[in-house]
Amino acid sequence: MGKVIYWMNASIDGYIEGPGGMxxxxxxxxxxxxxxxxVRRIAAFLFGRRLYEAMEKPWTQDLGKExxxxxxxxxxxxxxxxxxxxxxxxxxxxxxxxxxxxxxxxVSAVTRLKQEIDGTLQLGGPELAxxxxxxxxxxxxxxxxxxxxxxxxxxxxxxxLRLRLVEHRSFASGIMFQRYVRx
Numbered sequence: 001m002g003k004v005i006y007w008m009n010a011s012i013d014g015y016i017e018g019p020g021g022m023x024x025x026x027x028x029x030x031x032x033x034x035x036x037x038x039v040r041r042i043a044a045f046l047f048g049r050r051l052y053e054a055m056e057k058p059w060t061q062d063l064g065k066e067x068x069x070x071x072x073x074x075x076x077x078x079x080x081x082x083x084x085x086x087x088x089x090x091x092x093x094x095x096x097x098x099x100x101x102x103x104x105x106x107v108s109a110v111t112r113l114k115q116e117i118d119g120t121l122q123l124g125g126p127e128l129a130x131x132x133x134x135x136x137x138x139x140x141x142x143x144x145x146x147x148x149x150x151x152x153x154x155x156x157x158x159x160x161l162r163l164r165l166v167e168h169r170s171f172a173s174g175i176m177f178q179r180y181v182r183x
Contacts, residue, residue, distance in 0.1 A: 001114060001115060001118065002114040002115070002116070002117040002118060002119055002120070002121050003114070003119075003120050003121065003138065004046070004110065004114060004120075004121045004123050004132070004135050004136050004137050004138075005120055005122055005136070005137065005138040005139070006123045006124070006129045006136045006138070006139050006155070007038070007122055007123070007140035007142075008124060008125075008126065008129075008140075008141060008142075008154055008155075009027075009141070009143075009144060010141050010142070010143055010144070010154045011143070011144055011146050011147055011151075012143055012144070012145060012146065012147055013147045013148060013149065014154050015148050015151040015153055015154070016126060016151070016152050016153070016154055017151045017152040018148030018149070018150070018151040019148070019149070019150055019151055022054060026144075027175075028171065028172075028173030028175060029069070029071055029173075030171040030172055030173050030175070031142060031171055031173060032069075032071040032072065032075065033071055034169070034171070034177065035075065035142075036071060036074050036075050036078060038122075039075065039078045039079065039082065039122075041119070041120055042119070042120050042122045043082075043083070043117045043118075043119030043120055043121060044082060044083040044084070044085060044117060044119075044122070045079075045082055045083070045084045045085065045122050045124065046087070046110065046113075046121055046122065046123045046124070046128070047084060047085070047087065047123075047124050047125055047128070048086075048087055048088075048124065048127055048128035048129075049086055049087065049088035049090065049091060049125075050125065051124045051128075052084070052086040052088070052098075052125075055124075056084075056095075059075065059076045059079040059080070060076070060079070060080055080097065083097060083098075083099070084097060084098045085098070085100075085101050085109070085113070086098055086099070086100055086101070087101045087102075087103055087106050087109075087125075087128050088100060088101075088102075089102055089103050089104075103131070106128070106131060107131075107132065107135065110123075110132055110135050111135065114135065123136065126152060126153060126154060126155050126156055127156065130155060130156050130157050133157060133161070137181065138179060138180065138181050139155075139163060139179070139180040140177070140178070140179050140180075141154060141177075141178050142175055142176070142177050143175065143176040143177075143178065144174075144175055145173075145174035145175065145176075161182075162182075162183060163180035163181065163183070164180060164181055164182070164183045165178060165179070165180055166179055166180065166181050167179035
């Protein structure tokens with residue numbers, strides 16, 4: 001049976017996107033290598049539309065090119081090899097390797113994927129995560145050492161959710177990784 005992890009990068013004040021977008025998240029090489037190690041174990045990506053659009057072109061066309069740092073080329077290759085599901089009511093076409101799931105079908109699709117795939121399903125996108133909250137097994141956050149003062153929160157839930165910290169790491173770059181599970 002598959003496991004759903006919700007993984008996003010955030011500022012220390014809890015935002016995945018600041019007023020100027022996601023451009024404040026400048027990943028250091030130590031973080032990037034850890035991310036590559038995680039992605040190697042992912043069976044599929046589950047993205048909300050906006051995160052999908054932020055990831056797809058850079059990692060399938062731009063950053064995997066010759067001349068990019070080796071750690072970025074490796075991530076691009078891993079990304080392209082991993083099946084991707086995008087949850088959207090507006091997209092009509094996607095490239096090979098990507099499947100569109102309509103929002104009304106999100107819960108049933110993720111429930112089915114958890115039953116069919118023996119591996120990790122990496123969920124990304126705060127609105128999608130909030131809509132699938134009951135299906136999330138683990139919450140991962142890489143916290144970048146900066147305050148952005150506002151923007152899009154890591155998870156816009158309207159209720160309390162208690163979690164238990166089961167793993168944490170700090171990197172020389174100042175980035176922190178925390179992994180939480182339900183108690």
